[in-house]
Amino acid sequence: MFRRKGVLAVVTAGVLSAALAACSGGSTATPEPAASGTDAYAGRSITALVAAAGAGSKAQYDEYYKTLSDEFTKATGATVNFQFYSGGAQQNTIVQTSLVSGSGPDVIGYGSSVGGTLAATKGFVTLSAEDWKRVGGREAWNDSTLSASGAGADNSIGIPSFSVPFVIAYNKEYFEKAGISAPPKTWDEWITTAKKVQDANPGVYGAGFDPADPLDPWKFVWSYTHQLGGAMVSEDGKDAQLSTDEVKKATDFYFSQFYEHKIVPPESLSWNSAQMLSAFTSGQVAMLPIATRGTLSAAKGTPVEGKIDFAQLPSVPEGMTERPEGGTPAASIVSGQFWAVFKYAEKNKDLALELAKVSNNDVVIQKQYELLGWAPTTKDGIEKLSKSHPESRPFLEIQANMEATEFSPAWTQIQTGLSVTVNKVAENLATSGQWNEGFLNEQLSNADQAVQSALK
Amino acid sequence: MQPSPPAANRSPLSRSRRTIALWADKPLWMLIPCALALIVIVFLPVIATLYLSILDLDISTLREWVTAPIIGLANFAAAFESNNVLGVSALQSLGVSLGFSLLTTAAVTPIGILAAIAAHRHFRGRGIVRAIFLIPYVIPTFAVALLARIMFLNNTGFVPQVLAALGLSSIDTYWLIGPNAFWALTFTDIWATWPFIYLMVLAGLQTVPREHFEAATIDGAGPFRKLFGIVLPQLRNVLALAVLLSTLNHFGNFTLAFVMFSSPPPDSAAVLPLATYFYAFTSFEYGLASAIAVLTMVVLIVPGYFYIRMTRIANRIE
């Protein structure tokens, strides 16, 4: 009985491996050389894996994707089918299953921060100089934008599509009442501004806080760490740096808003970004640290409609008048979408490159800004948008100050490690009611070890 | 007009030579579609999981997993180390899962039995009551989880508000993070699954012959003695199976914790299926995830086997 099972196991493993070898390695036919013009593409189609519509803006997303698809067909005569993922977990699941089975979508529109993870899978086409030329040349983009496209010019996998800079959002009315004329530029000012707002508007808290969110807290900690001159991994990419002083200070500052300065709502330790945003749109808090222009659509029909303004994230750490040496403004991560081609779909690379090119054309960049507030990524596009939509300039300036997250194969672990640390520290703070620096250090060193073992 | 007991299967008639001849031809081919489906959809993936669990399979080798190096039991060793990115070792997750599934089963069993007994006898509106009792079990798990996520929210949620009004805990008690998350998860699961036991027991109660009650009544037995002396022993098999299925379902429940908590989940609610999912699909450590899956199966199959032997669930079939 046992022996029979053993044989079965061997046979099935063999069948599986054979199947896999057949579908993952088999199709490495070199793509046809650049054949511009409609004929080469007519009748073909590709599948693109892209982000599903954000809440409250399905109609806008639908229209954006329709524009993209129409433009693509117009340019090539081919069609593009969209497949959607919602959230990082589902994106990872689909990518993983596709890579392992060697089948699935041809091209993915990935969020900038997962670039390192995707590159580490070696499952995506490395773009050649020739490929870049076909989408307009690397020089069409700023270097900071391209830093989320791959580790250096020779190892890039992603072509920028659109950008969504992170900003702070604030309630103009509360600022006026408190006699504040300009948004904070340093973190000291952030705290004093928040306190002034609280004094002038009883019942209102200075800032929003969402330590239970999977995404916002690490962005905050990341920016602050970089402003202090730190980074999450060493320059050579070999050593994890999650338990450095910079990261500790950054996380400590994040929580000091709660336990020391008391500028955030006392019940906010279990909040995620949705709850933080609804506190903002209902007028309970005056500032949001990690916001996008999408806040405007969330505010429609709420008490704060028409009272919102945006500014760059404060960029000088607490207790300082200027950034320490090595510190960068790190106003926002290079955020937005990049296109990468699955290796198993290399035969459709030509079409995928066309799609990337179309996603940066004049029609699409106008449409994406009008519909969703997304900024263009090419130098040319930025210039055109700032001419046609002057009100977009502040955002475009912030975009110039964007900084790419560390392009590391362990980025997922870094991000999860930071989120988990912040979540746990919040839990600890919620249950003990006291700030415990030792606990923070312990959690960070755990996370650091986990990242280190992923970097091995 | 006698109720046909299973013993009818072996009536004298069926032993005659003619009938034996009638039954001679076994249509075993009828098993094939079922077996084939189970092999392709369940057993092959399980075998693959066994194989993957001894491979060095992570983000960089995943795509070429056929050629990934075999590293023996290293993944199993790694599963018990605590310095993973979630900060929860497989051992801790196992503890959470065991605690969660045993506790919920221990709670839903008496609740289900009581409810079934109460709804068994005739009273006005019994039909409606019986129907209402089933609702929590039927509401999809993801909907229950979303509801729980809103109801347990500190300060603004229904649960903290009620508990505060009753003076039992502060309205600022955190239920979705920290150690309390375990209780929020357990409580929600109990709420959603007790009707399963209720349904099984209610069904079982229909089969207890009224004569047994009459005899006991004549002997002067009170309600409790009927319950413990007659009914529960008769329902032994139903209960044994219901409890087994219920424990397995609780243990394998991925959706509830996944939707109810933000990801990553709090330590106290990082049940094993969730931990497995995070290894597999968030940090791409598929070898490790497979090792944890194998451990999960071992943990369930070994006691499960003895349980089945002990309770003789399959007795009639053997």
Place this chain on the structure above:
Amino acid sequence: MTTLQSPSESARKATKDQHVPASTRGRRWKPQDVDRMLPAWISRLVVIACLGAVLIPVGYMLLLSVTPDSKVALGEVGFTNLAFGNYVTMWAEAPLASGLLNTILIAGTSSLLSVLLGSLAAYPLARWKFRGQKTFLYSLIGTQTVPGTTILLPLFVIFSWIQTVVGIQFIGSYHAIILTYMTFGLPLSTWLMVNYMRTIPRELEEAAFVDGCTRVSALFRVILPLAAPAMVVAFVFAFLVGWNDVLFASVLTRSETHTLAVAVEQFANNAAGTGIPLYGQLMAAGVVSSVPVVLLYLLLQRRMVQGLSAGSMTGV
């Protein structure tokens, strides 16, 4: 044709027809107390407590579903300013309508197939003895220990292999997901049918065999009509598998074949991911995804109790 009554029916009749014998001993008791297993007040208390435990959260869910999104987030839930509009706007927020249709199609087909294949397999298991029978039955329970999170990836590989070999688009099609759910429903379906079939007297088939009936037609003409109550139970349990699953559907379906569970999950994800709390609408979506299954259960509730009771699990 009294012999063709299902065992459960005849059992019920038998008990109903019986008259309660008059009291013989000194102690007085009322006929309705014969099958009382709990004192009346405890019984009543249990019913009331359970009703409350079920209805309060369900009622709260209904209330949330008609509360404006922002009010839910603030905890201002009450009976003033109800927003029935949630039930209108949510259809445009997420592909719930197509999800609902897909789920009905997918869960419906897979559970029907599951009952059919389960019954087919149950027949030899219930009627004959053969080598490996026990192993087969044990492995049915064994499948329940397999963690879904890990078979997802290998399953996907197998499906994509089938896709390559057969040369059709399999992943993302209705076939793949229906096949998967059907299989997940099979163990319980088979188990239920085996148990039920054992309570059906063999004489009925024997008569059919003598008449020259094949095994298949005996199964379909004689056994299955009698086993209808168990088939209903198996159907409902298998139906819930497809209705509830999020994990497999999120990978094995595409936008056109997304189930309701995936649509609602994505809806919830997006609401959290983009930071826009649509709690009221989410709850409305939750209600909409619950109503069809709740109705199904309520309709079939009585039959389920019958099907489960008549022999399924109860041993001697």
